[in-house]
Amino acid sequence: MKGLAGKKIGVAADRRADEIARLIRNMDGRSAGFPIQGSxxxxxxxxxxxxxxxxxxxxxxxxxxxxxxxxxxxxxxxxxxxxxxxxxxxxxxxxxxxxxxxxxxxxxxxxxxxxxxxxxxxxxxxxxxxxxxxxxxxxxxxxxxxxxxxxxxxxxxxxxxxxxxxxxxxxLPPDPVILGRLRSEITKENLDAVVFTSKTQVKQLFSKEQQPVIDAFNRSVLATAVGKVTAAALEEQGISYVLQPEKAKMGAMIVALERYYREGAHTAAHF
The missing domain is CATH 3.40.50.10090 (Rossmann fold)
Incomplete structure (x- = not known):
């Protein structure tokens, strides 16, 4: 069984979001799109x-x-x-x-x-x-x-x-309805992970103080970044653990996410 089976992954990206969703499906996961990059x-x-x-x-x-x-x-x-x-x-x-x-x-x-x-x-x-x-x-x-x-x-x-x-x-600011839905899904812990492909998406998510969002990430929702810049933006918000691939590529990010769950890394690293 692939590591994303039974997992629901939020996708904060706009550009190449369909490609990311397809990769998640190929690893038996479910994706939910929340494009908050802003145009x-x-x-x-x-x-x-x-x-x-x-x-x-x-x-x-x-x-x-x-x-x-x-x-x-x-x-x-x-x-x-x-x-x-x-x-x-x-x-x-x-x-x-x-x-x-x-x-x-x-x-x-x-x-x-x-x-x-x-x-x-x-x-x-x-x-x-x-x-x-x-x-x-x-x-x-x-x-x-x-x-x-x-x-x-x-x-x-x-x-x-x-x-x-x-x-x-x-x-430009993202659609406030979509931004609000993503914040709600995170705080309700309805998502297993959220993948971010730019620091801009992180800045949009935290454009206002969002302590409940930070708390949800630090409890059970896995913050996942495409690379160091995006990961640093998440860490600056107070998120204690951010998953990122060795190489800053979107495909590598999803592979790292699948491996994280398949190998049970969350038991040791996230909690």
Whole structure:
């Protein structure tokens, strides 16, 4: 018998949610979809303004936090006839990136980064920048989005950097009915586990103080994350145990979840 037999798994993802649900079914589990990511809102005018500012100034570092943000800036540059200049200037800058999706975009453009956080976290990038002994007054072009932009900008400015904040896109709030249903199902402990594929989903779930949700996770509902960044966001809320795969892949996450129940790991690790 497969490990997810008799288990009901909540899926907080929107993108690729059908694929995740299929994997759960293939392992004899039941899935319940609660898409709480929130949709992207592309800020085209802002992105175009940010591109023009970037083209006019030399930066000590260009910090790209998401693949979506990098692509949105590229599209904005193309829209005003400056794509080639935008890519060329990126090649002349020192690029720091957070994760693999941004690395993939850079590879498509034949661009190279100076440093990438090996664990995909902003904390690693900030620790790298903290070590720069000549950082005082050095300018940073920071591409971020509306859920973590202020904290990142403040952290860099406290280190001594002069920060230009580019927000080419933002997240709209999820459907409050769906968000409320997920919170209710967790607090009633009607779900055996909930899988999260981004820290944005975690931030949406805990957009208001949700102690009953935290308590339910710490009693019987297994919080499951696709990787370290998402897991860290859950742990920051006070969840004592978060399951995650060794490799940050959606398929690997479901395999780890199935193995967790099949091998009885919850007896030793979750309670």
């Amino acid at each position: 992207h809102q592309y800020n085209q005018e802002t992105a175009r303004r940010d591109v023009l500012h970037f083209l006019k100034k030399r930066f000590g570092y260009v910090l790209l936090t998401t693949g979506i943000g990098a692509r949105t800036l590229e599209d904005a540059a193309a829209g005003i006839g400056h794509r080639r200049s935008f890519i060329k200037k990126l090649s002349d800058e020192t690029l720091l990136i957070r994760g693999q999706k941004t690395a993939d975009w850079l590879k498509e453009q034949n661009l190279a980064y100076e440093w990438m956080a090996e664990d995909g976290t902003m904390a690693k990038l900030l620790s790298y920048m903290e070590k720069d002994t000549g950082k005082s007054g050095k300018s940073v072009y920071l591409q971020a989005y509306n859920l973590d932009d202020a904290a990142l900008k403040d952290s860099l400015e406290e280190m001594g950097y002069d920060v230009y904040l580019s927000k080419p896109y933002s997240f």
